Structures are given as structure tokens and as C-alpha cells.
Amino acid sequence: MHYQQISSLGSHLFYMMHTAAQLPEIYTSEAGAVYQCDRHNRLMLSFAGELTVLKLDAFLRLKRSVDKIDLDAMASSPDRSSDFSIITVCGCDRCFVLPLTEVYALKELLSGAKFVLELNSMLHECLNASLV
Amino acid sequence: MKDLLRLRTSLSETIxxxxxxxxxxxxxxxxxxxAMSSWCDRNGFDFSAGYFKQQSDEEREHMLRLFKYVSDMGGxxxxxxxxxxxxxxxxxxxxxxQALQQEIAVTQSFNRIADKCQKEKDYVTFTFLQWFLKEQIEEEYVARRALELFEVIGEEGTGQYEIDKRVPKIKYENEYEG
Incomplete structure (x- = not known):
């Protein structure tokens, strides 16, 4: 994905637009995608038509927050306040207000991205080990 | 692609x-x-109150050691x-x-952490834990010896007073003296 393409998704990348380098795509689902910017050590979450730039810490916090949401309770509760979940985390300037289906989609997207981050970490370790 | 997880910290999320x-x-x-120190204090067990206060300080120091380690490792x-x-x-x-039960629980917890470190191949943390595992030998020894005083001295008459006096004197000898 090119910066020019991403820039149309949000204003956060304005400061990075001086280069047209490609961003590695970490994980994609029907609901969105997560990219990694090696230049700034940031992750970019493209979800529900908006792009959010996150430090790794904030990404992990967001994942923990989303994982904590009880989807079964949301689905079974007749209370109107259970129709949506509000997700805000420190280090992320976006407030997610999501219905059940989108919470599920975000959960799946973040889990997939986290898995690939861990896989990348393992690959780095294997490559380092092969050099010894 | 950079390894952002490892750049952030040397600790895995689980550890x-x-x-x-x-x-x-x-x-x-x-x-x-x-809390034990407070209870002993208001029930007239002066020496044990001081002993438990000291134990409380030690536990806090253990907490700070762990706290520093997690911070130092980027966690x-x-x-x-x-x-x-x-x-x-x-x-x-x-x-x-209860004091002995608490120490046993702490030892078991450190054993589980050491086990987890080995499974995750985190030998840096495993080495860091050695100090705590060794410390638990002393902690459990002292707690067990204190409880044994109730059998050795007995609580009748001035027994409780004698036990109270003996508690702070319990010392763990690290080296074998033949």
C-alpha cells in the first residue's frame, strides 16, 4: 500500500507523506487492515473507513480492551446500552463506538495482526540464531 | 519488517x-x-509486632525489585x-x-514463574528469579520455625509471652556449620 493511498483514509499520515515508500501489510480482513511503518515504528489500523496511527503500546492496549468485551453478554442483553461498545484507550485519539458485528470484526483484525507481529518476532529470532 | 515487539521490550507479554x-x-x-503487626500490637505481642513490621518491609522491597526489573526490561x-x-x-x-501459608503460596508462585520462563526460553528472567527462589528458603524456614515455637514452648502460663520474645530471634543460617 502506498502512502498516497493511505493519506486519503485519514489525516494522521500527513507528516509521513514526504516519501512514497511501501508499508508492509501485517494483516488484512474484510473489515480492514493493519500496516506497519518501520520508519516511525508505528502501526496503522485501517478500520471502518478511518485510519488510526498507533504506537505498539497503544495497539496492545486497544487489543486488550477489545478482547475484554463480552460479546455473548452484548448479544444476549436486551438493554439498549448493550447495542454498542465504546472503546477508548490511552495513546489512541480515536474513540470507537461499535455495534456487536464491528466489535467482532475489530477483535478478529487485531488478533490477526498481533499473531503476525509475534510470528515476525519469532522469524527474527530464528534468523539471528542461524547466524550464530 | 522491523520486530516492533522485541524493540519495545525484552519481556514477552505473558512474562x-x-x-x-x-x-x-x-x-x-x-x-x-x-495487618498482622497491627493485630499483635493491640493484643500485647510487642516483639511479634516488630517482627511482622519488618516482614512487611521485606515484602515491599521484593515488590520493588520485581517492579524495577519489569521497568528496566522495557516492560x-x-x-x-x-x-x-x-x-x-x-x-x-x-x-x-497464616504467615506460613502466605510464604508457601509465594514460593509456589515463584516456582510457577520459573517454570513459565523455562517454557518461554526466557533465561534472563529465569536468572533474575534465582534471588527470590533462594530468599524463599529463608522466608519459609523462619515462618515454620516461628510456628513450631507454639509446640516447643506451649501457650500455657507465660508461654505466649515466651513465644513472643523468641520470634524476632529466629535466624536462618545460610551456611552449613559442621
Whole structure:
């Protein structure tokens, strides 16, 4: 994905637009995608038509927050306040207000991205080990 | 593609989490010892009150050691919340029984962490834990010896007073003297 393409998704990348380098795509689902910017050590979450730039810490916090949401309770509760979940985390300037289906989609997207981050970490370790 | 996870911290998420759980456990142990000190104080067991106060300080120091390690490794050390600490105890003896049970729980917890470190191949944290595992030998020894005083001296007559006096004198000899 090119910066020019991403820039149309949000204003956060304005400061990075001086280069047209490609961003590695970490994980994609029907609901969105997560990219990694090696230049700034940031992750970019493209979800529900908006792009959010996150430090790794904030990404992990967001994942923990989303994982904590009880989807079964949301689905079974007749209370109107259970129709949506509000997700805000420190280090992320976006407030997610999501219905059940989108919470599920975000959960799946973040889990997939986290898995690939861990896989990348393992690959780095294997490559380092092969050099010894 | 850069390894952002490893750049952030040398600790895996699992190890960071269990170390933070241990930080909380040490904080709770410190608070519990302080509660025991308070109980002993208001029931006239002056020496034991001082002993438990000292134990409380030691547990807090353990907590800070763990806290520093997590921070030093680039992890997120969490200052724990400590709630619902027991205030009353059934008897002088039950205080010491509970103290021993607490130390056993701490030892078991460190064993589980060491086991987890080996499974995750985190030998840096495993080495760091050695100090705590060794420390638990002394902690359990002292707690067990204190409880044994109730059998050796007996609580009748001035027994409790004698036990109280003996408690702070219990010392663990690290080296074998032949």
C-alpha cells in the first residue's frame, strides 16, 4: 500500500507523506487492515473507513480492551446500552463506538495482526540464531 | 519488517503479565504482614509486632525489585491496588499459621514463574528469579520455625509471652556449620 493511498483514509499520515515508500501489510480482513511503518515504528489500523496511527503500546492496549468485551453478554442483553461498545484507550485519539458485528470484526483484525507481529518476532529470532 | 515487539521490550507479554501479578502478590503480602503487626500490637505481642513490621518491609522491597526489573526490561510495571486486607485474626497462633501459608503460596508462585520462563526460553528472567527462589528458603524456614515455637514452648502460663520474645530471634543460617 502506498502512502498516497493511505493519506486519503485519514489525516494522521500527513507528516509521513514526504516519501512514497511501501508499508508492509501485517494483516488484512474484510473489515480492514493493519500496516506497519518501520520508519516511525508505528502501526496503522485501517478500520471502518478511518485510519488510526498507533504506537505498539497503544495497539496492545486497544487489543486488550477489545478482547475484554463480552460479546455473548452484548448479544444476549436486551438493554439498549448493550447495542454498542465504546472503546477508548490511552495513546489512541480515536474513540470507537461499535455495534456487536464491528466489535467482532475489530477483535478478529487485531488478533490477526498481533499473531503476525509475534510470528515476525519469532522469524527474527530464528534468523539471528542461524547466524550464530 | 522491523520486530516492533522485541524493540519495545525484552519481556514477552505473558512474562510481563505474570511478573505484574507477582508484584501484586508481594504488595498484598506486605499489607497482610502489616495487618498482622497491627493485630499483635493491640493484643500485647510487642516483639511479634516488630517482627511482622519488618516482614512487611521485606515484602515491599521484593515488590520493588520485581517492579524495577519489569521497568528496566522495557516492560510496563503496574503499581498494584491492594484491597480487603484482613484486620482480625482468631488467635496468636493463627497469625503465624497464616504467615506460613502466605510464604508457601509465594514460593509456589515463584516456582510457577520459573517454570513459565523455562517454557518461554526466557533465561534472563529465569536468572533474575534465582534471588527470590533462594530468599524463599529463608522466608519459609523462619515462618515454620516461628510456628513450631507454639509446640516447643506451649501457650500455657507465660508461654505466649515466651513465644513472643523468641520470634524476632529466629535466624536462618545460610551456611552449613559442621
Amino acid at each position: 510481563e503479565q505474570i511478573l505484574n501479578e507477582q508484584i501484586k502478590m508481594e504488595a498484598e503480602a506486605s499489607a497482610m504482614y502489616l 510496563r510495571a503496574i503499581s498494584p491496588s491492594v484491597n480487603n486486607i484482613q484486620v482480625e485474626f482468631d488467635s496468636f497462633r493463627s497469625v503465624f499459621e
